[in-house]
Amino acid sequence: MSTLEIWVLSLIQGFTEFLPISSSAHLILPSQILGWNDQGLAFDVAVHLGTLLAVIIYFRKEVGTLLVAWFGSLGGTHNGESRLAWWIIVGTIPAGLFGLFAKDLIELYLRSAWVIAGTTIVFGLLLWWVDVKAKQVKDEYQLTLSNAIFIGMAQALALIPGTSRSGITMTAGLMLGLTRESAARFSFLLSIPVIIMSGGYTALGFLDEGVTVNWSELGYGAVLSFVAAYICITFFLKVISKMGMLPFVIYRLLLGAGLIAFLMW
Incomplete structure (x- = not known):
């Protein structure tokens, strides 16, 4: 990979992972439009590790509190934090x-620019409609089991390129x-186990290949995606309440x- 490719792909992953604009779509587009070679499984693991560390470090206090509360719930002690931790697992x-x-099936049939174009538009319009019409009166601690399942089902759709995991969960x-802000926080916390699973699955494929890596x-x-993702999370949570989803x-x-x-053309 050239230095330009490393910078572009890393910054794309970092800036788009947590914005409602689809990181997978943006990572596919350079190869579709510019003719770049696939970056490989090892690089995918590295940039996902960077974004994972960014969200964990940003929410380090919340993650620690949720973990303690979850382990406490195993002994029968339940509170708002333990329920939220369980909803993240369920989701x-x-x-x-x-x-x-x-x-x-998705890799074979849906990783195309045409699919990305369609899902980008359709789910973008859905986000706009909901942002305008929703009541927006609850925080993430008021979610229920059925709510967590609903958001989890929505998150599953994000495997289709162009949907945007953060966009569809928000x-x-x-x-x-x-x-x-609450929808964004829950989406970001929900990304932690998903990124771990996705990165772990990709890492297994990378190890099975047995290829030499740079x-x-x-x-x-990893470093570039971490910096970009941390900046993105910080900015998004500070402005989303006033700015809304329209941009x-x-x-x-x-x-x-x-x-x-x-x-x-």
């Missing part, structure tokens, strides 16, 4: 199952009456329209 299960049974959260490329990729919806519509124009 992760649909994506894990869907990924296990449908990943090969959309589902807003549908349930969460505020924008560790400096992986190191640069990201507009971006998705322009991206989708641009892709269609490019494909038809």
